Amino acid sequence: MTRPKEDDTSFQAETPEGIGYTLYPAGLCARFCAYSIDTLFQWLLLIVFFIIYYFALNAAVGFWIIMLVRFALDWFYHVFFDLFFRGQSPGKRIFGLRVVNSDGSPVGAGASFIRNLIRFADGFIGLYLVAFLSVAASRGFRRPGDWAAGTLVIYTWQSQIPRPSDRLDWLSSLAPILPSRPLSFEEKQGILMFARRYPLLGAARANEIAGPLAASLQSQFSPGAWEGRNSPREERNPPQDEKDGAGRQSGVPGDQPFDLTQGASGYLLGIARSFAGEL
Numbered sequence: 001m002t003r004p005k006e007d008d009t010s011f012q013a014e015t016p017e018g019i020g021y022t023l024y025p026a027g028l029c030a031r032f033c034a035y036s037i038d039t040l041f042q043w044l045l046l047i048v049f050f051i052i053y054y055f056a057l058n059a060a061v062g063f064w065i066i067m068l069v070r071f072a073l074d075w076f077y078h079v080f081f082d083l084f085f086r087g088q089s090p091g092k093r094i095f096g097l098r099v100v101n102s103d104g105s106p107v108g109a110g111a112s113f114i115r116n117l118i119r120f121a122d123g124f125i126g127l128y129l130v131a132f133l134s135v136a137a138s139r140g141f142r143r144p145g146d147w148a149a150g151t152l153v154i155y156t157w158q159s160q161i162p163r164p165s166d167r168l169d170w171l172s173s174l175a176p177i178l179p180s181r182p183l184s185f186e187e188k189q190g191i192l193m194f195a196r197r198y199p200l201l202g203a204a205r206a207n208e209i210a211g212p213l214a215a216s217l218q219s220q221f222s223p224g225a226w227e228g229r230n231s232p233r234e235e236r237n238p239p240q241d242e243k244d245g246a247g248r249q250s251g252v253p254g255d256q257p258f259d260l261t262q263g264a265s266g267y268l269l270g271i272a273r274s275f276a277g278e279l
Contacts, residue, residue, distance in 0.1 A: 011140065011152070013104040014202045021200075023104050024155045025140040026097045028132070031153055037091030042073045075116065082112035088156075098156045102140075107151055115145035168195055168276050177270030179217045187213075188275060195272040198265065210264035217271065 011023040026034075049069050081089040087099035087107050099107050099115070107115075122131035122143055131143040140152055183191075190213070198206055 009139070009141070011102075013102075014205070021104065023100070023152060025142075026095075026153045026155055027141050028135045030095050030097060030155075031135065031141065034089070034091035034095045034097055037094055038077070038089050041090050042077055045073060046070060078116045078119075079109070079112045082107050082116075083109055092153070096156050097153050099151055099153055102150045102152055104154075107149075111149040111151055115149035115151050118145035118148050119143075121145075168192070168272070170199075171195060171269065171273045171276050174270055174273040176274035177267060178274055179271050181217065183217075183271075183275070191268055191272045192276065194265075194268055195276070198269065201265075203265075206265040207263045210268045214264035214267045217267075 009025055009027075011025065013021055013023050046066070046069060050066065053065065078089055081087075081092075082099050085093075088097070092098060099112070101107055101111060119131075122128050122134075122145065134143045134147070135141045138147075140146070142152065146152060194210060194213075201209070
């Protein structure tokens with residue numbers, strides 16, 4: 001996971017397949033409101049249990065039963081929702097939050113239990129002062145339990161893995177590159193498929209995928225010769241005027257044309273530009 005810029009709280013993460021996406025950690029106010037809703041919900045569950053148990057037995061409820069249920073709610077309420085509701089307790093769902101691992105993957109049983117175990121240390125001094133100071137002062141707005149478990153609380157409507165698009169109109173901003181030999185229909189389809197997935201890939205992964213084919217099309221390069229070259233993504237940011245509903249940039253613009261010094265991915269994208277309108 002890439003550290004955010006000084007003026008930005010987002011984190012750049014990458015899936016094992018090399019697909020890059022952005023995580024937006026939730027701040028102190030949103031997390032406090034979600035926790036307040038969850039606390040209220042826990043008390044409502046406790047009251048409902050008391051009423052049902054009392055009228056079912058038509059007798060006074062033993063104090064130890066109430067304490068046992070309270071213990072279960074304190075220790076396993078958040079763990080239950082982390083594991084079976086994709087990291088969203090009722091409070092987090094209302095405010096559009098979710099618990100995930102630092103790389104954006106779903107939180108596991110061990111990490112969930114650790115972060116909730118240390119929840120009691122957060123309130124050791126009283127009024128959750130430790131958690132307040134940690135969330136307010138740390139990147140990613142992490143409390144001690146998040147640091148110990150390697151987790152983040154993120155906004156779900158922003159922190160989503162993008163999906164490939166069939167639109168290739170952003171290629172028109174690139175300078176076309178003619179391959180060193182005629183391409184077969186299958187090779188053209190493969191290059192176009194790479195171009196469609198390019199906006200989702202990290203720079204290193206894009207060059208890794210493009211390297212072998214780019215080397216075969218440009219004889220003076222070998223797959224290893226592309227290593228260390230910059231990709232177009234490292235030179236420019238995606239367009240600001242083309243975004244989807246989740247606020248993600250969906251294209252790869254360029255005021256300057258690509259050239260061979262910009263890596264294997266830039267070379268293949270330039271080739272894709274040269275015949276994108278034919279298929």
